[in-house]
Amino acid sequence: MSKRPEHQAPPELFYNEEEARKYTQNSRIIDIQAQMTERCIELLLLPEETSCLLLDIGCGSGLSGAVLEENGHMWMGIDISEAMLDVALEREIEGDLVLADMGQGVPFRAGSFDGAVSVSAVQWLFNADKKSHKPVKRLYQFFSSLYASLSRSARAVFQFYPENESQMELLTSQAMKAGFYGGVVIDYPNSAKAKKFFLVLMTGGSAPLPKALGTESGEESNLQVMYARREASKRARGKPLKNTKAWLLEKKERRRKQGKETRPDTKYTGRKRSGRF
Amino acid sequence: MKLITHNMLTSKCLKGVVTGYPLAISATNIKVTEVDFNPDFIVRIIPKIDWEVFWKAADSIGHSDGLPQTVESKLHDNNDFLKKVHRVLLEVEIDEGHLTCPESGRQFPITKGIPNMLLTEAENKFAMLLKSANDLYHEVFAPMPRQI
Numbered sequence A: 001m002s003k004r005p006e007h008q009a010p011p012e013l014f015y016n017e018e019e020a021r022k023y024t025q026n027s028r029i030i031d032i033q034a035q036m037t038e039r040c041i042e043l044l045l046l047p048e049e050t051s052c053l054l055l056d057i058g059c060g061s062g063l064s065g066a067v068l069e070e071n072g073h074m075w076m077g078i079d080i081s082e083a084m085l086d087v088a089l090e091r092e093i094e095g096d097l098v099l100a101d102m103g104q105g106v107p108f109r110a111g112s113f114d115g116a117v118s119v120s121a122v123q124w125l126f127n128a129d130k131k132s133h134k135p136v137k138r139l140y141q142f143f144s145s146l147y148a149s150l151s152r153s154a155r156a157v158f159q160f161y162p163e164n165e166s167q168m169e170l171l172t173s174q175a176m177k178a179g180f181y182g183g184v185v186i187d188y189p190n191s192a193k194a195k196k197f198f199l200v201l202m203t204g205g206s207a208p209l210p211k212a213l214g215t216e217s218g219e220e221s222n223l224q225v226m227y228a229r230r231e232a233s234k235r236a237r238g239k240p241l242k243n244t245k246a247w248l249l250e251k252k253e254r255r256r257k258q259g260k261e262t263r264p265d266t267k268y269t270g271r272k273r274s275g276r277f
Numbered sequence B: 001m002k003l004i005t006h007n008m009l010t011s012k013c014l015k016g017v018v019t020g021y022p023l024a025i026s027a028t029n030i031k032v033t034e035v036d037f038n039p040d041f042i043v044r045i046i047p048k049i050d051w052e053v054f055w056k057a058a059d060s061i062g063h064s065d066g067l068p069q070t071v072e073s074k075l076h077d078n079n080d081f082l083k084k085v086h087r088v089l090l091e092v093e094i095d096e097g098h099l100t101c102p103e104s105g106r107q108f109p110i111t112k113g114i115p116n117m118l119l120t121e122a123e124n125k126f127a128m129l130l131k132s133a134n135d136l137y138h139e140v141f142a143p144m145p146r147q148i
């Protein structure tokens, strides 16, 4: 199996002139990117028959942007690779382009976009290409600035290639920390070839995630639902809320059982200390 | 870079910059590319445009002719007005020049119509937060000559 692009070089070097051209001329890639962009648009749930202003994150040479255009939308794209953007210019795309690193934050003012898509790009944020790069911080920085740049109730949908489950958890948790609701939808989870991951993020309150494609009825392929269930079952098991008196008593009981030294419970246990001492 | 993009773009990712908006335009080359006219899109986008910033930007590059300084909703049925907005917002493009951050004075070059908003790690608002304690330790102590 060939090495993942993200492991070979930083994106601005990997997508050099030669790679940018090769990528954009490959008819198989063109088809796949188009299909995945169509699915992203579907998952965005935009108002029908309306042309919207969308942001394409990691827009590259505009393969994804072309599909946004075909669907009647105006778009702006950011990408870190000059070579990819140069090819986009040659292809006379309608979108407007900005050279920027999503990990440094999305450079747009609040409420700019009706929605955002990102096709095959966000997995690059798991890299630490510079000494000062911390993937968790770059992800958070990216998601929080993206959150601000979206208009109310707008969504952002990312097709991406996670390397493992922990990347998926990291991505979801940083997005939630930045204020989004949502999770990962996995289309065709049982097909090695057709399996696709979409992170669906919502700004205005929690709504049910869209159904994945290619799943048997009743089958779960929706990670958000998996995460949510894990939390619900925690609560169902009767775990008290953190830092309450009940929680403290339970913790002390556990320590005693483990044979650790624990102060006896009194009427003061779990009370706020008065500021006097 | 189209003026619609200018209307949304900020330099707020710079360290020490709060809003970074609006960016001042210096254009050495401007071009006009034809874009299909979609009146519905224009009507929908107008409320999202910071009109004062839009008008001043258009004026600063000599394209404010016929563009009202304030916008009223009754204009939404006026096709000539919508066409004018369409032209200035989507067809006029800054091809070469630069943008200037209103707070820090940092310039962002525009080449082949693409503004370069890449920052060095030292300029990025958040990069400093990312430095591990270890990096900081070396920065603070490593430069000191070990004499004693």
Ligand SMILES: C[S@@+](CC[C@H](N)C(=O)[O-])C[C@H]1O[C@@H](n2cnc3c(N)ncnc32)[C@H](O)[C@@H]1O
Residues within 6 Å of the ligand: A011, A012, A015, A033, A057, A058, A059, A060, A061, A062, A063, A064, A078, A079, A080, A081, A084, A100, A101, A102, A103, A118, A119, A120, A121, A124, A125
């Ligand atoms: C596989 S290409 C996808 C391009 C386009 N979305 C498409 O569907 O064809 C991935 C793109 O992500 C861009 N990218 C990677 N890391 C990035 C970053 N930190 N900021 C912005 N773009 C980035 C790369 O330069 C590349 O153009």
